[in-house]
Amino acid sequence: MIKFPSPAVSIVGRHNSGKTTLIEKLIAELVGRGLDVGSVKHHSHVGFDIDIPGKDSWRHRHAGASETVIAAPGQMARIQTTNGEAECADIVASMPGHDVVIVEGYRKSGLPTIEIMRAGNKADARTAEVFAEGARKGWALGTDFTQFGRGSMPYAAEVHPDDRPVAQPLGQTEEDRLARSNPDHADISNKMPTAATVAVVTDIPLAAEAAGMYGIPAFDINDVAGLADFLQASFARPRVSMVIQAGGESRRMGRSKATVPFCGRPLICRLIERLSPVADELIITTNEPKELAFLQEQYPELGIRFESDVINERGALPGLYTALRCARNPYVAVVACDMVLASPSLVVAEALEMTRTGADVVVPVNKHGFEPFHAIYRRSGCLPAVREALNEGEKRAQVFFNQVNVCEFPQKKVLEAEPMGGCFMNANTPDELAALERIIQDRIECE
Template sequence: MVAYTSHNTTCFDKESPAISFVGRHNSGKTTLIEQIVAKLVERGYDIGTIKHHGHKGFDIDIPGKDSYRHMQAGSSDTIIVAPDKMARITHLHQEPSCDQLVATMPNHDLVIVEGFRKSGLETIEVMRKGNTADEECAELFYYGAQHALSPELDITQIRCELVQSERFQNEAPSVQETLLHQALLNAQQQLEKMPQASTVALATNIEQAHKAAELYDIPSFDINDYEGIVEFLIRHYVRPRLSVVIQAGGESKRMKQSKALVEFMGRPLLCHMIERLAPIADRLLITTNEAERLSFVHNLYPQMNIDLLPDIYPMRGALPGIASALSGAKTPLVALVACDMVFVSAHLLAHEAALTHKLHVDAVVPVNKHGFEPFHAVYRRNECLQAVTAALKEGKHRAQELITRVNTYQLTPQEARAIEPYGGYFMNANTPEELAQLEERYRSLYDE
């Protein structure tokens, strides 16, 4: 048996998903986040956090320490490093945006932000009973929900409606109406701290807030329901695990041998593909009908725990191959890649996975003038497997049957180039001559 050598895989940073917990002063945001982070970490997730201070002049360094003396001497940017952690203190001329901060924190399963209400992130609103500002906010929120107003409440409109109402002028106001009236008097400072269109859930122990959330059809949790909030985050925001499936098949008539084993850059093409894709894979699989010949990958990449999957359908065609891949993968998201796409972009596939999760779609498939690219795409496993199975029962074998049966986001060439400007990632080789041309191009771009 031929001995092959593995090359180092390329380092790759994955964009971290993020969500913000927002509320008024003393609403209990920090206490809640502390519990949520601990429970997510217990489940094996890697969590980052950002705290928006909102006021100038905070200091986390210790007077008298060397790093503090560096800053006092005039250093504008100081890093403190120890074997197990590091910190960076930077003097700012302008506060960075939340997006910019999250971009500096890649490779987390989730970044939880405290504050930054206007960041554009989706938010979980925190309201605590006993905190006057939260109770006033809940009353305003409930009033708006009862009157079918937008969550971005028009405070002036509400104040006029309430004060001019016949009941408020001629009868003794209820406790709720009195509280609402007081809230309206304080509305100018509350206005910018109300639930908004970005609010995706509430964490509260205020009855009026729960009622408002129900009317607005927004999920609401008790402020101490840590497990419920964690499950919500895992379902909607924590980065889902991604399987990458390389579709290797077997002998290729046009290539005159197995594409997986054909030589590319002095090694089997399959090795090249594994090393390009490994950085984004939580699980790496290869669909093949020649598992014994490809078993060398287990010795070559022992740390990757690569699975070799047989075809589960006897017939040929794109759709049966997709069915085998989706059946063998056990993660929520699955990236499918053809074995002969030598310029496959891990960066673009990671972006496709992030879009699948963020947009709540079943698939993200690139499209160009040649049509769909189903083998440089990401699929939501359960939904797509169900659609594939139904199509095969109807005798359909083309990949487009899947794409048209599920909620598919079509990734345009412009979007793809914005992520991976060099292009060429959909090029594949069907003959020895085409592979030689791709290798020549590859050598001109990469000095190996």
């Protein structure tokens, strides 16, 4: 089943900084807001076990099984033997479908990191001093100034005017003597804020001041709600409304496309089953909701909403306006109900590209031009532009593209997302529908 990759952020700090306590409160806050949260804990010791010696699963493992799954109603655990330590990126990649994954530790994973510094922890207090010194001297985050905190080295890195780090002797400054005499310098080494640091959580004024000098947001150690606001706005996966457009009777088809038989059942059932796994909200725009009411009974778990045209005018742009107007989520994926090979993988790829680029529209483009009915739209950016175009009497779907930030999604990327292709093939007549059904049967997809 296709699912969105989970975005992840790591909470890091020194021993006894309070990482687990903060993460526990943060997860509870995010879950209370309706987010699906995954978590990863970096355990630095070899040989931990989550099973009780003597229990059946423990006996399986100790008999030689390389992987054991413990399953019960509502829970499942997997214990797997690995060669070496698993990479954090691989662990997160194996956890798709979460709105965000909170990682404890893995400072060098490449994830964005949130640094915690607690006044009651001596190593944190010392780190705050070093962090502040670096900020005052203009050392770039990511410059190796941790040897200043390490204390055993006589040099700290400064930043040359052309941004190249160069080593400068510290000599016997007060700070150097403090570092050498500090018993926590080993824990501070290599555990300083870096270029990956996106926020600081602290009750140490000096650390908050230094974060401000670096342009990094700082949160009080008890401001869990503020930190959750930041994570939700900056890192959580934006929710996607999936809109299947099934307007009503098609003159060329001779009946409603939504209910025309395809592989032995209504065509729209195929679209729902293909696209619902990547939908946080599933909307069907239609002017025949009574004829499609059976879908709510057939798929009660999906919470399907029917929406009729907001504007009583035929045309592609009015239909798009209805989709944007009725959606409740920031990203709106729109697909026509006769696109029998509509691709959930392509929807995921478009959404990730929208997040990466900040575009208002991510639209496939090929030799035929734009494919606006297998594209994704940022609701806040597109809705006003579509409304303005409608006021000017426009009806074409892409007419407003010159008013928003458009990211073209070329055929090469489409095929990377959906190697089988055919995403934009649609059926306007019974003959075209029959041809598409033969293609599906050739792919052994027809159930």
